[in-house]
Amino acid sequence: MHKHILHASQELQRQIYRIVEDFGELDLVSTFGWEAESTFPKVLGDVIESLAGAIFVDSCFNKNVTFQRIRPLMELLIIHLKQ
Incomplete structure (x- = not known):
């Protein structure tokens, strides 16, 4: 989704x-990105929250x-970031 933020x-x-x-270098299968050294720009979280x-x-x-609809999106984001 980050590619579509104007x-x-x-x-x-x-x-x-x-x-x-940074996410491309992590093992997201076991950590889901929680080991990332970087912090996300606030706007990325705001988009998901909205x-x-x-x-x-x-x-x-x-x-x-809500969870049923957001979960597949979040899983796709994790997979996309890993690629």
């Missing part, structure tokens, strides 16, 4: 690509539906 910040772009490179919130509201505040 912004005009070269520094943000550098931070995002640095994070992607998406989860929209799904939560659209599902009439059903946590189970």
